[in-house]
Amino acid sequence: MSSFPRNSIIKWLVAVIFAGCFFLRTLPSQTSSRNDFHFAIIGDRTGDAQPQIFGRVWREVDLMHPDFVLNVGDTIQGGGDAAAEKQWAELRPLWKRYSHYPLYFTAGNHDIFSKASEELYVKETGRQPFYSFDYQDAHFTILDNSRVRDMSEEQLAFLEKDLKANRNKNPKIVVFHKDYWIGLLRGGNNDFPLHKIVRDNGVKHVISGHGHNFVRIVRDGVAYMEVGSSGGGMKGKFLRGAGFKEGCFYHHVWARVQGGEVKFTVKELDGQFGKGRMFAAEDWDEKGPHFDISDPSIDGKPQT
Numbered sequence: 620m621s622s623f624p625r626n627s628i629i630k631w632l633v634a635v636i637f638a639g640c641f642f643l644r645t646l647p648s649q650t651s652s653r654n655d656f657h658f659a660i661i662g663d664r665t666g667d668a669q670p671q672i673f674g675r676v677w678r679e680v681d682l683m684h685p686d687f688v689l690n691v692g693d694t695i696q697g698g699g700d701a702a703a704e705k706q707w708a709e710l711r712p713l714w715k716r717y718s719h720y721p722l723y724f725t726a727g728n729h730d731i732f733s734k735a736s737e738e739l740y741v742k743e744t745g746r747q748p749f750y751s752f753d754y755q756d757a758h759f760t761i762l763d764n765s766r767v768r769d770m771s772e773e774q775l776a777f778l779e780k781d782l783k784a785n786r787n788k789n790p791k792i793v794v795f796h797k798d799y800w801i802g803l804l805r806g807g808n809n810d811f812p813l814h815k816i817v818r819d820n821g822v823k824h825v826i827s828g829h830g831h832n833f834v835r836i837v838r839d840g841v842a843y844m845e846v847g848s849s850g851g852g853m854k855g856k857f858l859r860g861a862g863f864k865e866g867c868f869y870h871h872v873w874a875r876v877q878g879g880e881v882k883f884t885v886k887e888l889d890g891q892f893g894k895g896r897m898f899a900a901e902d903w904d905e906k907g908p909h910f911d912i913s914d915p916s917i918d919g920k921p922q923t
């Protein structure tokens with residue numbers, strides 16, 4: 620009986636081990652995450668800021684004791700470099716009052732509109748226009764599309780590099796201000812550059828602002844969510860007949876992260892400025908709410 624040459628067996632084994640290692644490196648991260656934390660998301664404060672709303676939102680957020688707060692941009696009204704300086708200065712007492720929370724800013728078109736406003740933004744917020752950070756095993760990438768319609772090549776390259784460098788983090792959440800994905804996804808485009816990058820790199824959530832209404836669309840396992848107004852004006856939308864079903868209500872969003880899962884709860888303001896409705900973000904899709912908007916708790920009412 621002829622024996623198989625020993626050198627061939629060794630070469631074959633080395634090739635199998637090498638191929639196995641390469642295959643494992645190309646797999647999305649399957650590491651289990653030990654996350655257990657909460658964060659709050661605050662929507663647009665401007666343009667056309669409504670007095671008191673932003674303060675009410677912050678008070679509610681503070682009473683829920685998040686581990687950190689994230690915003691989606693348009694913090695100041697802007698409108699010129701001199702005006703911006705004064706507007707940021709007016710907000711300093713508010714940041715001081717809630718300085719016990721790390722606050723992660725996102726750059727909106729009202730915040731950054733010139734070189735000087737960009738420098739002012741960095742000085743006042745302590746954040747770069749784009750950056751990323753970890754919280755426990757979760758990874759957040761904050762992009763800057765404040766001065767473009769969609770997303771620049773530079774930002775897409777940063778995102779892809781950042782996601783690949785943090786492949787073992789879970790969940791991965793991407794945040795930027797302008798909600799340009801709404802028109803693309805509603806139009807049936809599931810292949811635009813940002814979507815391909817997030818889909819192929821294990822991102823579960825993309826969060827934006829800008830439109831002053833709540834929107835949520837899921838594509839290829841990626842949940843896109845626009846956090847609407849936390850003070851930004853909606854008068855024009857109301858005059859055109861838009862309301863809760865169209866996502867036009869003052870709110871903030873509470874995020875519960877356990878392991879690799881994130882549950883978002885949307886909280887409408889109470890009283891004079893809203894009806895205090897609360898609902899799970901997943902009960903809202905591109906057709907709007909899946910519940911009786913007069914009382915979202917009707918379906919989940921306890922029997923006793």
Ligand SMILES: [Fe+2]
Pocket residue numbers: 693727728729796828829830
């Ligand atoms: Fe905006």
